[in-house]
Amino acid sequence: MSLLSVQDMKTDIGQYAVLHGVSFEVPEGGVFVLLGRNGAGKTTTLRSIMGLWTPSPGSVVFNGQDITRMHTADIARKGIAYVPENMGIFGTLTVDENLILATESGRFDKARLARIHELFPALERFRDKQAWSLSGGQKQMLSVARAIIEPRALILIDEPTKGLAPSIVGAMAEAFREIAQTTTILLVEQNFNFARSLGRDMAVIDDGRVVHAGSMEAFAADTALQDKHLGLSA
Numbered sequence: 591m592s593l594l595s596v597q598d599m600k601t602d603i604g605q606y607a608v609l610h611g612v613s614f615e616v617p618e619g620g621v622f623v624l625l626g627r628n629g630a631g632k633t634t635t636l637r638s639i640m641g642l643w644t645p646s647p648g649s650v651v652f653n654g655q656d657i658t659r660m661h662t663a664d665i666a667r668k669g670i671a672y673v674p675e676n677m678g679i680f681g682t683l684t685v686d687e688n689l690i691l692a693t694e695s696g697r698f699d700k701a702r703l704a705r706i707h708e709l710f711p712a713l714e715r716f717r718d719k720q721a722w723s724l725s726g727g728q729k730q731m732l733s734v735a736r737a738i739i740e741p742r743a744l745i746l747i748d749e750p751t752k753g754l755a756p757s758i759v760g761a762m763a764e765a766f767r768e769i770a771q772t773t774t775i776l777l778v779e780q781n782f783n784f785a786r787s788l789g790r791d792m793a794v795i796d797d798g799r800v801v802h803a804g805s806m807e808a809f810a811a812d813t814a815l816q817d818k819h820l821g822l823s824a
């Protein structure tokens with residue numbers, strides 16, 4: 591059984607039909623990558639899974655449970671966290687305050703906080719700094735840390751490498767590899783090299799539909815397929 595099963599998800603935003611029937615299956619464990627050109631519908635897919643848009647018709651089944659029309663907070667309680675493209679952190683709060691606000695209980699689990707500090711040492715060094723003063727990479731680390739400050743079965747991450755320097759992207763890949771040992775990651779990414787280095791399975795969305803799904807290894811080896819779906823290969 592898949593951890594997450596998305597079937598024929600159609601989402602309208604206002605008067606616009608954005609998703610025309612998105613279907614894919616995310617197995618448990620590792621990193622599943624959603625690829626696609628700008629405006630293809632990747633963010634809308636993540637937001638629809640998270641209940642921030644309401645798909646109709648279609649279904650989202652998580653851990654065997656239909657979560658399709660649940661409220662976002664209830665979906666989060668089922669064990670899904672969302673790291674949006676704009677990172678969703680609070681600039682005037684400190685690093686620690688941002689993390690505390692992401693907990694259900696309002697308290698840190700010491701072991702989890704220690705793991706986060708190991709993954710992202712800057713978040714320990716700057717724990718009392720206001721989040722606005724962090725670098726772009728550190729802000730992205732904080733937004734990912736918020737998603738794993740409590741145990742989750744699945745995290746949805748939208749374009750975490752956008753605008754980051756290559757050295758930071760490498761550190762981010764390391765951290766994701768470590769996180770994916772215990773938490774399934776559904777990653778939306780435009781940086782194909784980053785996506786390829788992490789992904790086990792993948793799907794391509796184009797114009798609100800899944801147009802290809804399979805293993806990342808096979809997709810990465812097939813430049814004609816990449817060209818067709820992403821216009822990537824030179």
Ligand SMILES: Nc1ncnc2c1ncn2[C@@H]1O[C@H](COP(=O)(O)OP(=O)(O)OP(=O)(O)O)[C@@H](O)[C@H]1O
Pocket residue numbers: 603604606608626627628629630631632633634635780
């Ligand atoms: N709030 C909105 N109102 C109207 N149209 C929207 C809204 N949000 C997204 N869209 C449209 O829906 C389509 C899909 O957008 P979406 O953000 O899901 O694409 P994406 O694949 O994540 O693209 P990108 O990689 O550029 O972020 C686009 O045509 C976009 O213009």
